[in-house]
Amino acid sequence: MIFHVLTIFPEFFRGPFEYGVVSRAVQTNKIQIRIHDLRQWTFDRHRSVDDRPFGGGEGMLMKPEPIFLAAQAILPQKSDNKKIALMSAQGRLFDQATARRWSALDELLLICGRYEGVDERVAQNLVDEETSIGDFVVSGGELPAALIIDAVARLVPGVLGNEASSENESFSTGLLDCPQFTRPADFRGHAVPEVLLGGNHEEIRKWRHETALAKTAKHRPDLLKKI
Numbered sequence: 711m712i713f714h715v716l717t718i719f720p721e722f723f724r725g726p727f728e729y730g731v732v733s734r735a736v737q738t739n740k741i742q743i744r745i746h747d748l749r750q751w752t753f754d755r756h757r758s759v760d761d762r763p764f765g766g767g768e769g770m771l772m773k774p775e776p777i778f779l780a781a782q783a784i785l786p787q788k789s790d791n792k793k794i795a796l797m798s799a800q801g802r803l804f805d806q807a808t809a810r811r812w813s814a815l816d817e818l819l820l821i822c823g824r825y826e827g828v829d830e831r832v833a834q835n836l837v838d839e840e841t842s843i844g845d846f847v848v849s850g851g852e853l854p855a856a857l858i859i860d861a862v863a864r865l866v867p868g869v870l871g872n873e874a875s876s877e878n879e880s881f882s883t884g885l886l887d888c889p890q891f892t893r894p895a896d897f898r899g900h901a902v903p904e905v906l907l908g909g910n911h912e913e914i915r916k917w918r919h920e921t922a923l924a925k926t927a928k929h930r931p932d933l934l935k936k937i
C-alpha cells in the first residue's frame with residue numbers, strides 16, 4: 711500500500727515512521743510512504759499556499775489551487791482503491807473500523823491543513839473523506855496524518871508478524887483490550903490476578919473477557935451501546 715502525505719512541512723515526517731512496526735513495514739516494502747511538499751505546486755514569487763478568508767475573520771486559509779494541482783499530480787487516476795482524505799477537526803471521527811477499511815486500499819493521500827484551515831471547496835469537490843482524529847483542535851494536519859498512517863499501516867496484511875494480534879486488541883472486538891500483566895507476580899505488594907498464574911486456559915479466557923467488559927463499562931460505556 712502507498713501512503714501519500716501533502717504538507718507544507720515535509721521535514722516534520724523525518725521522525726514518526728522510523729520506529730518499530732511502521733519502520734519495518736517500510737523496510738520490507740509492505741508499505742511505501744511518500745511525502746509531498748505542497749509548495750511544489752505554487753508558481754508565484756512567494757510560493758504562497760494561503761490567503762485571507764472571504765467575509766473577514768482571523769488568520770489565513772489554505773487556498774484550493776495548489777492542493778487541487780497536487781492531488782491531480784499525485785493520484786492522476788482515481789479509483790475505488792485510491793482515496794483522498796482531508797485532515798480536519800470538522801471531519802468524521804477516525805476509528806479502528808476506518809483504519810481497517812483503509813488498510814485494503816492501494817493508495818491513500820492525506821492532506822494536511824495549517825493556519826485556520828482549508829478552503830471548503832477542497833472538502834466539497836476534491837476529497838473522498840474529511841477526517842478528524844478526535845474532538846480537539848491541533849495546529850496542523852501533520853500529527854493527525856502520522857497517527858492515521860500508523861493505525862492503518864499496522865493492519866495492512868503482513869505488517870504485524872502475528873495476524874491474531876490485531877484481532878484481539880482494543881476496538882477490534884468492539885471492546886477495549888483486557889488488562890495484561892508481566893513479571894514479577896508480586897510488585898511492591900500488588901499481586902497479579904491468581905487466575906493468570908494457573909494455566910487454565912478456559913478460566914483465563916473467561917477472566918479476560920470479563921475484565922475487558924468491566925474496563926469498557928468504566929472508561930467507554932459508549933462502546934457497549936454499540937454491541
Ligand code: SAH
Nearest residue numbers: 797798799823826827842843847848850851
Ligand atoms: N479552524 C479549524 C481548525 C484549523 S487547525 C476548525 O476550527 O475546525 C489547522 C489544521 O489542523 C486543520 O486544517 C486540520 O488539517 C488540522 N487539524 C486540527 N484539528 C484536527 C483534528 N481534530 N483532526 C484532524 N485534523 C485536525
